[in-house]
Amino acid sequence: HAKKLGLSTYQVFEPKMHSHTVELLQIENDLRRAVENKDLRVYYQPIINLSNREITGFETLVRWQHQTRGFINPDDFIPLAEETGLIIPLGRFVLQNACEKMQQWRSAYTEAKDWVIHVNVSGKQLCQSNFVAELQAILKQTEMLPQNLKLEVTESVFLNQVPRVMEILHELQFLGIQLALDDFGTGYSSLSYLHKLPFKTLKIDRSFIQDLEINNDKLGILRAIVSLATHLGMDVVAEGIETPHQMAQLKALKCEYGQGYLFSKPLDSELMEAWFQAECLSQEEQKACNLRTE
Numbered sequence: 001h002a003k004k005l006g007l008s009t010y011q012v013f014e015p016k017m018h019s020h021t022v023e024l025l026q027i028e029n030d031l032r033r034a035v036e037n038k039d040l041r042v043y044y045q046p047i048i049n050l051s052n053r054e055i056t057g058f059e060t061l062v063r064w065q066h067q068t069r070g071f072i073n074p075d076d077f078i079p080l081a082e083e084t085g086l087i088i089p090l091g092r093f094v095l096q097n098a099c100e101k102m103q104q105w106r107s108a109y110t111e112a113k114d115w116v117i118h119v120n121v122s123g124k125q126l127c128q129s130n131f132v133a134e135l136q137a138i139l140k141q142t143e144m145l146p147q148n149l150k151l152e153v154t155e156s157v158f159l160n161q162v163p164r165v166m167e168i169l170h171e172l173q174f175l176g177i178q179l180a181l182d183d184f185g186t187g188y189s190s191l192s193y194l195h196k197l198p199f200k201t202l203k204i205d206r207s208f209i210q211d212l213e214i215n216n217d218k219l220g221i222l223r224a225i226v227s228l229a230t231h232l233g234m235d236v237v238a239e240g241i242e243t244p245h246q247m248a249q250l251k252a253l254k255c256e257y258g259q260g261y262l263f264s265k266p267l268d269s270e271l272m273e274a275w276f277q278a279e280c281l282s283q284e285e286q287k288a289c290n291l292r293t294e
């Protein structure tokens, strides 16, 4: 009987557990190799001034080009990267690429002079002992000014090691690097602590923008968030704008900046360059057209 039970237990649990563990190990191995071989791509999504549609900067979003599984989105591997510590070399790769690309654009296009590049940083990455030193080395090597870099962190960085996190954030602020609080509205989102933190920018999570048309409660919350952030002297970026109507509502709330598929999906650097060339050209044409009709 015991043997039978053992067998059935084995049949029910073991193969599944086994294949799950094997798969996880496999993915971890693949990710390690991807980081080593740099099978990662940095995508860019524009951040737009909603009042004049001008580009103010870009958010960098990493993608993993897996040899057999195709493109993998960050939500499916960043948690694993954090768990395994691979986030540290991965994050370094993204930062290096983002700064290099920004400097290229800044030297090639006059419109790019004041563009700011946003880079997502996870808690584990931020708290690694030499994060600030490595970041400074990248800035120096790429000749990038600290004020042209904005690091995005989510509220989850405050889940542990709060004094340490605060120390690093203040250090970054002291160096002139800008800071954004990402995905605001999804975590604890305590409005009362905002003024104590060194964030220049508040990014409102996509979930608030998505059903803006139909959900009046969300509109109310959004209005309160924008108003508070503005009073605290912060910039507000709305994430995930997909329709002209959402944009109009955000403008009515005096939300200054936005990002989303309405403007552009995240694109690789070449496609993004083509996108902003076309965009800047059409803006110039519009301006010339306005002048002619005035």
Ligand code: C2E
Binding pocket: 045, 060, 061, 062, 073, 074, 075, 078, 091, 094, 120, 121, 122, 152, 182, 183, 206, 239, 240, 241, 242, 259, 260, 261, 262, 266
């Ligand atoms: P996030 O920082 O909040 O980035 C915004 C996400 O919203 C991106 O997803 C972007 O593609 C998506 N998005 C932008 N506009 C729209 C829209 O109009 N509609 C919809 N449906 N989605 C939109 P993505 O690229 O899949 O990234 C997911 C998350 O992964 C990011 O959320 C960020 O937390 C994390 N992540 C991405 N790259 C990095 C990285 O280099 N380092 C770290 N630590 N995390 C990263």
Ligand code: MG
Binding pocket: 059, 120, 152, 182
């Ligand atoms: Mg972000």
Ligand code: MG
Binding pocket: 182, 183, 203, 205, 239
């Ligand atoms: Mg976000």
Ligand code: MG
Binding pocket: 183
């Ligand atoms: Mg997010």
